[in-house]
Amino acid sequence: MTSTTAIVSHEPKELMKWEWSLEEVTLTAPGEDEILVEMYASGICHTDILLSSVPARTLGVQYPKVVGHEGAGIARAVGKNVQSVSLGDPVLLSFSSCSACIQCQESHPAYCDTFGYRNYVGHDKSMFMDSEKKIWSQFFGQSSFAKHSIVHKSSVVNAKDLINNLDELKLFAPLGCGFQTGMGVIQNITMAVPNDTVLITGLGAVGMGSVITAGIVGCKTIIAVDRVKSRMDLAKQLGATYTIDTSEVGFTTLDEAVRKFVPTGVSIAIDTTGVPTIIEQCVQATRARGKMVIVGSPPMNWELKVRAGQHLNSGRAIMGCVLGDCNAQTAIPQLIKWYREGKFPLESFVRYFDAADYETAVHKLESGEVIKPVLVWKH
Numbered sequence: 095m096t097s098t099t100a101i102v103s104h105e106p107k108e109l110m111k112w113e114w115s116l117e118e119v120t121l122t123a124p125g126e127d128e129i130l131v132e133m134y135a136s137g138i139c140h141t142d143i144l145l146s147s148v149p150a151r152t153l154g155v156q157y158p159k160v161v162g163h164e165g166a167g168i169a170r171a172v173g174k175n176v177q178s179v180s181l182g183d184p185v186l187l188s189f190s191s192c193s194a195c196i197q198c199q200e201s202h203p204a205y206c207d208t209f210g211y212r213n214y215v216g217h218d219k220s221m222f223m224d225s226e227k228k229i230w231s232q233f234f235g236q237s238s239f240a241k242h243s244i245v246h247k248s249s250v251v252n253a254k255d256l257i258n259n260l261d262e263l264k265l266f267a268p269l270g271c272g273f274q275t276g277m278g279v280i281q282n283i284t285m286a287v288p289n290d291t292v293l294i295t296g297l298g299a300v301g302m303g304s305v306i307t308a309g310i311v312g313c314k315t316i317i318a319v320d321r322v323k324s325r326m327d328l329a330k331q332l333g334a335t336y337t338i339d340t341s342e343v344g345f346t347t348l349d350e351a352v353r354k355f356v357p358t359g360v361s362i363a364i365d366t367t368g369v370p371t372i373i374e375q376c377v378q379a380t381r382a383r384g385k386m387v388i389v390g391s392p393p394m395n396w397e398l399k400v401r402a403g404q405h406l407n408s409g410r411a412i413m414g415c416v417l418g419d420c421n422a423q424t425a426i427p428q429l430i431k432w433y434r435e436g437k438f439p440l441e442s443f444v445r446y447f448d449a450a451d452y453e454t455a456v457h458k459l460e461s462g463e464v465i466k467p468v469l470v471w472k473h
């Protein structure tokens with residue numbers, strides 16, 4: 095048994111209001127397929143907030159639990175079935191998959207048949223405060239909001255050959271979710287080519303990942319949309335051709351604003367906001383035979399209505415996307431390579447916070463002031 099500190103998420107008393115608190119918890123020893131990770135840094139993503147703001151049993155979610163699904167640390171104990179990591183190896187954490195179902199077998203682990211319970215739910219076997227009160231763990235196979243956590247082997251990318259020092263380990267902590275999603279939407283989902291005109295709504299980690307990747311592909315027009323000026327300025331530096339500020343006075347519709355730049359509509363539209371009106375406008379702004387991808391989480395029961403006849407004639411594809419259909423074992427090394435080549439300036443997005451200061455970090459993420467808050471655990 096190990097004692098450690100974790101940010102424990104309790105069932106919200108008010109709908110959509112997360113309740114986290116820093117608590118002392120006890121960990122069991124890792125099982126055969128698990129690794130004890132001493133956490134150095136954990137990135138915060140909107141999904142952490144969303145899935146700790148919903149009532150218990152929504153999507154199978156239980157409380158109390160520890161969220162966190164972007165992490166970096168050192169392997170301190172390794173189960174006997176774990177081949178990818180040895181004691182003392184630095185590791186980067188991403189989502190969990192089963193490796194046995196048809197999606198995993200066909201190299202699409204983000205669509206694993208068991209994705210929901212492995213990632214959104216986790217289990218209550220490996221972390222608990224006392225024998226009475228169990229804490230749900232292995233959120234996305236990892237529950238990285240803890241100084242130590244028991245992580246499933248499928249969530250681990252060995253970083254031994256990827257990093258030069260502990261500062262880099264911390265900087266790369268957030269690569270396991272938003273950034274690889276943004277990269278994968280361009281590379282794996284839409285398979286963008288230089289001739290594409292791309293619309294990206296929402297400039298958080300996912301949107302910025304898409305802007306950069308579209309730039310690397312050489313897409314001829316990249317339109318970046320947000321309502322925070324500093325983010326749009328950054329998107330322009332990173333390769334966006336035009337920006338649209340939806341908070342601007344006189345702004346009418348996104349479709350109209352997009353068509354001022356690309357009169358036919360864009361060939362690719364990517365929504366990372368999950369805002370219903372923006373999703374509808376993204377569909378409208380997509381040209382015939384274009385692709386519209388829903389990446390941001392819309393409200394749970396919201397339905398996108400499509401006029402079937404118009405849709406038929408447009409030849410458009412409306413697609414969903416989990417984690418950019420990435421395999422973290424290849425996606426994370428690719429992002430690190432781009433970082434080293436100066437194409438993916440992670441320092442522009444990441445801001446560090448002491449783990450105890452998680453409240454400030456979340457508020458800065460929600461206000462849009464910080465694109466990627468990363469909690470740092472001191473050892």
Ligand SMILES: [Zn+2]
Nearest residue numbers: 192195198206
């Ligand atoms: Zn699977």
Ligand SMILES: [Zn+2]
Nearest residue numbers: 139141271272
């Ligand atoms: Zn995420």
